[in-house]
Amino acid sequence: MNPRDQTTQDSGRVEISHQRDQIDGAVKVVLEALTRHGYTESSRFAVRLALEEGLANAFRHGHKGMAAHETVLLEWSVGPADLTLTIEDRGPGFDPAAVPDPTLDANLELPSGRGLMLMKAYMTSVTFNPKGNRVTMKYAKPPAKAGKK
Amino acid sequence: MATEASRLRVKKVGDVTQVEFIDRNILDEANIQLIGEEITSIIEASPRPKLLISFTNVDHLSSAALGTLITVNNRVKQASGQLRLSDIDPQIYEVFVITKLNKLFEIHETAADALKSFK
Numbered sequence: 001m002n003p004r005d006q007t008t009q010d011s012g013r014v015e016i017s018h019q020r021d022q023i024d025g026a027v028k029v030v031l032e033a034l035t036r037h038g039y040t041e042s043s044r045f046a047v048r049l050a051l052e053e054g055l056a057n058a059f060r061h062g063h064k065g066m067a068a069h070e071t072v073l074l075e076w077s078v079g080p081a082d083l084t085l086t087i088e089d090r091g092p093g094f095d096p097a098a099v100p101d102p103t104l105d106a107n108l109e110l111p112s113g114r115g116l117m118l119m120k121a122y123m124t125s126v127t128f129n130p131k132g133n134r135v136t137m138k139y140a141k142p143p144a145k146a147g148k149k
Numbered sequence: 150m151a152t153e154a155s156r157l158r159v160k161k162v163g164d165v166t167q168v169e170f171i172d173r174n175i176l177d178e179a180n181i182q183l184i185g186e187e188i189t190s191i192i193e194a195s196p197r198p199k200l201l202i203s204f205t206n207v208d209h210l211s212s213a214a215l216g217t218l219i220t221v222n223n224r225v226k227q228a229s230g231q232l233r234l235s236d237i238d239p240q241i242y243e244v245f246v247i248t249k250l251n252k253l254f255e256i257h258e259t260a261a262d263a264l265k266s267f268k
Contacts, residue, residue: 020177020179042240045209045240048209049209049211049244052176052209052211053211053212056178056211056212056213060178060213102248103248103249108249108250108252108253109219109222109223109253110219111215111216111217111219111220112212112216114212114215114216114248115211115212115213117247117248118212118244118247118248121247
């Protein structure tokens, strides 16, 4: 793809196993698409964080008790104004409403439960399929600030 | 005996143990587990540990890493020690604010400021 072409959609799908090099490779491809479409460093930080947390949740919680070789499906579609990331695991799913709020004083010292809230904080929308094994994250590119490219 | 490569730089500044991360991205679960084990060893080596964790050079941090920091904080408290964090990049500091962990940890702008704060 022409690196200066910011008008077309950049999309793809990949099966990822729970290995750091495969996760890094997928994240790199998505971030390169963001760069091609003129997303800022701040947006890249947000998307990377949400993508890492989504994949970590899929492997750690979605695939809990399952064989280590089971893969997660990542689909992405990056356009000049917004992007969509979908992560689907092969587990039984979960109820996102049942995840306790980690920011409550009573939960502040619990060492887990922050991935989903960070995804929601940094993405424009985060939705799950009814089964709870596929998350769709959408992110709208913020308007450019005056004085910045 | 073979040992895993350390993920930390550790130095003593007076009675404070100052820790920095070797990795710019603290995302890999296996590495995060190693980091937790290394810091736990540091805490257990001192009766009332004074620990400064500097995030200089750290670009990305996962929620699993935050979880390890919370466990470290709990262990330091159990040992009647003191924990300070410093040199946190503004984007990462925002993660602490969103998760309200800025209320749980004592965070200083620089390692020098943090060192002065130990009692």
